Amino acid sequence: MSRNAILLYVFLNVVLFFFISIFYYLSLTSSYPSVINIPKGSITSIITHLQKNNLDINRLDSILLNFFGSPQSGWIEIHPTNNITYETSKGDFLYQLTNSKAALKEITLIPGETMYFFIENISSTLGLDKKELWEAYQEYTSYPDGVILPNTYKVPLDIGPRYLMSYLIEQSMKEHKRNAIKILGRYDEKQWFNYITIASIIQKEAASKEEMPLIAAVIYNRLKIKMPLQMDGSLNYGEYSHQKVTPHRIRNDKSVYNTYKNYGIPPYPVGSASMDAIIATIKPADVDYLFFVKNASGGHSFSNNYKTHIDNINQ
Structure with a gap:
């Protein structure tokens, strides 16, 4: 065998040994967190940060990461699991480290709820300061309530108060505009939030979706004859x-x-309002009701005169 052939044979064996070693190394299993916070910076600084947090990762991994790609900064979800940690191979972990999406948390604003309790929920779920959340909210809108639409929002774990409120308010205002144009054919913010204010009271008062147009009619009928609304729901702000x-x-x-x-109606919404309540506000029932009271079935009894209303109360 010639000298060149021997050198080639040795070289190929070294390469083969190298790849076998790397393959073996990448197949080693260990436990890793399901969610990891990646700092901004170089791969070397990221490795150092993860080592300080007791992750099974070393300098060799920093070299390998150059082949997988650079991890994105922030909280990322390494593995979709309800467990705090999970076991996987080194190769899978490095791949997930560079390809996983941001770790998200859900925050929900239910129809009828107020910003006061929504911010309490956000603070508890995301660990954000309530005062900073209020300051951020007031920075992006002048309405004390009713701006953010009831929905479930998925947001990154490491989102800050200002960006969170900017996102929620911006997305909701766009949706308000789309809804107004869809229903009314145009968007006038003052007119629209006048509807939202009425809808927020309806949301508090109605026992069901079917009752909403009836309660809307009561409100408009009272306004028409300059009768005070006298709605308990308006005081649930x-x-x-x-x-x-x-x-x-x-x-x-x-x-x-x-x-x-x-x-009249309050100058601002008393809470969030669903699309059902908003539509009922814009399209109230064609009835002459002025009163309603809770009944034994869990709904409300409606009437157009005080005498019948008193009878309904007594029943």
């Missing part, structure tokens, strides 16, 4: 969202939301 409205509360609440003391 902010931190009072889940509190029963008592006579003491009615007498002592001096806010603009007290429709027992103030004529």
Whole structure:
């Protein structure tokens, strides 16, 4: 065998040994977190950060990562599991490290809920400061409530208060505009949020979707004859969202939301409103009802005169 042939044979064996070693190394299994926070910086600094957090990763991995790609910064979900850690091969972990998407959390605003409790929920879910959330919210809108549409939103774990509120408000305002154009054919913000304010009261008062157009009719009928709305739902604003409205509360609440003391609708929504409530506001039932009261079936009994209303109360 010639010298060149021997050298080629040795070289091929070295290469083969190298690839076998790398393959073996990448097949080694270990436990890794399901969600990892990747700092901004070079691959070397990322490896150092992960080592300090007791992950099974070393300098060789920094070399291998150059072939897999660079990890994105922020919280990323390495493996979709409910467990804190999971076991996988080194190769799969390095691949996931460079290809996984941002770790997301769900925050939900239910129809009728107020910003006060939505921010409480955000703070608890994402670990964000409530004061900073309020400051960010007020930076992007002048409406105390009713701007963010009820929905479930998926947001990154490491999102900050300002970006979060900017995103939620911007997306909701775009949706408000789309809905207005779809239903009304045009978008006038002042007119639209006048509807949202009425819809937010309907959302609080109605026992069902079917009742919403009827309650909308009651509101418009009362406004037409300059009768106070006297809706308990309007007093379920902010931190009072889940509190029963008592006579003491009615007498002592001096806010603009007290429709027992103030004529007309409040200047702002009292909470979030669903599309059903918004549509009911725009398309109320064609009835002459002025009163409604809860009945034994869990719904409301409606009437167009006070005498019948008192009878319904007694029943």
